[in-house]
Amino acid sequence: MIDPSDALRRRILDLVTEYVSQAFASKPFIPGQTPIPVAGRVFDANEVCRLVDSSLDFWLTTGRFADAFELALARAAGARYAILVNSGSSANLLALACLTSPALGERRLQPGDEVITCAAGFPTTVNPVLQNGLIPVFIDAVLPSYNADLTQLDAALSDRTRAVILAHTLGNPFDAEAVRDFCRRHRLWMIEDCCDALGSTLRGKPLGSFGDLATLSFYPAHHITTGEGGAVLTHDDALRRLVVSFRDWGRDCWCDPGRDNTCGGRFGQKFGGLPFGYDHKYVYSHVGYNLKMTDMQAAVGLAQLEKLPRFIEARLNNFTFLREALGSLGDLFVLPGAAPESRPSWFGFPLTVREQAPFDRRALILHLESRRIGTRLLFGGNLTRQPAYDKCHIRSVGPLQTADLIMNRTFWIGVYPGLTREMIEYVVATIRRFCRP
Numbered sequence: 001m002i003d004p005s006d007a008l009r010r011r012i013l014d015l016v017t018e019y020v021s022q023a024f025a026s027k028p029f030i031p032g033q034t035p036i037p038v039a040g041r042v043f044d045a046n047e048v049c050r051l052v053d054s055s056l057d058f059w060l061t062t063g064r065f066a067d068a069f070e071l072a073l074a075r076a077a078g079a080r081y082a083i084l085v086n087s088g089s090s091a092n093l094l095a096l097a098c099l100t101s102p103a104l105g106e107r108r109l110q111p112g113d114e115v116i117t118c119a120a121g122f123p124t125t126v127n128p129v130l131q132n133g134l135i136p137v138f139i140d141a142v143l144p145s146y147n148a149d150l151t152q153l154d155a156a157l158s159d160r161t162r163a164v165i166l167a168h169t170l171g172n173p174f175d176a177e178a179v180r181d182f183c184r185r186h187r188l189w190m191i192e193d194c195c196d197a198l199g200s201t202l203r204g205k206p207l208g209s210f211g212d213l214a215t216l217s218f219y220p221a222h223h224i225t226t227g228e229g230g231a232v233l234t235h236d237d238a239l240r241r242l243v244v245s246f247r248d249w250g251r252d253c254w255c256d257p258g259r260d261n262t263c264g265g266r267f268g269q270k271f272g273g274l275p276f277g278y279d280h281k282y283v284y285s286h287v288g289y290n291l292k293m294t295d296m297q298a299a300v301g302l303a304q305l306e307k308l309p310r311f312i313e314a315r316l317n318n319f320t321f322l323r324e325a326l327g328s329l330g331d332l333f334v335l336p337g338a339a340p341e342s343r344p345s346w347f348g349f350p351l352t353v354r355e356q357a358p359f360d361r362r363a364l365i366l367h368l369e370s371r372r373i374g375t376r377l378l379f380g381g382n383l384t385r386q387p388a389y390d391k392c393h394i395r396s397v398g399p400l401q402t403a404d405l406i407m408n409r410t411f412w413i414g415v416y417p418g419l420t421r422e423m424i425e426y427v428v429a430t431i432r433r434f435c436r437p
Ligand SMILES: Cc1ncc(COP(=O)(O)O)c(C=O)c1O
Pocket: 087, 088, 089, 090, 092, 121, 122, 124, 125, 167, 193, 195, 196, 217, 218, 219, 229, 230
């Protein structure tokens, strides 16, 4: 017999579908009036139905949708495991924190150890290094990839170096194979920040599959969204267990929410100074956090993941169109280029205003914003110049001149799948008119 609540659920979801088609119907584009953001959520009734479906379960914490999303995400990202968290920043924090576990013996990261990273980028690629009592060692970036200058890796190395954490800037791959070789040669951990790069490949392999750990963000600006959200990827069983422990309060037990005694020894073990048989559910082997994703977010993620191939395609097409249409402005801008042997899942289209241009970045950005065309700087520019790091123990390799150039002259515009060809043509025409009046 059909449960009457199932029939009600079906009716609710049908109504939600009808609601979405009315409430979020697309509106005509009016040049100069309709905003052209750099990024945004792209969704249909599927996402909203999954969200409502999960809310009707009223499970609230991690549950059936999270289990399904973790499996599907790992498959899509080419990883053995995906561990869901509540943001990309949390993913970076966990990727670093798990490497401090005593379970890793002499390979564990200890206060005062050094971690090589890039000066140009997003702060929460670097913050976990400081938050774990480690020292970030900044190398410069290079144009036109905006990625870390890998020729500086050797100069950054010291007898305290233990790890490398680098982001694939705006989805454009750095040479992760070369970094992996460097890390293997020097017994370093490698973390790939893929928060802006879900779906990019290098030499046919997905980004995130090169390092020991990789991270993703599902903030609305990103390739897929769960509102807030992120994930840690790894192919290593032991690292997965450590990430989960640090994510879930630092506990030793690995039971899923709502489950008990997965290990079969819930009341039959002895830990540290605790009495024999102390409930394993309340045994803590790490100084952890609670950074879990909720099932409602995971439900949205599942629906978004189905769209990922088409999102990647649209980002690439929009990028290619912009690259061709703005190609004649190479005397005024450094134009972006994909890394060799890569297929980037672009996050944005970066432009660096050349010194000889008869205008500066600020004038151009203000002009675009006045025409309702969204722009963004390349995140924190040269991070070492941000006030947050004034009093922090950091080390830099050389003068970081390109990071300064990025801070002073670079900005990016959107390529996200919500942009129509009409919008992108308007962006191109506006930039062209400004540059060659
Ligand atoms: C490279 C990079 N890493 C990490 C993050 C942090 O992600 P979240 O906003 O989900 O915390 C971002 C944010 O956009 C990012 O661009």
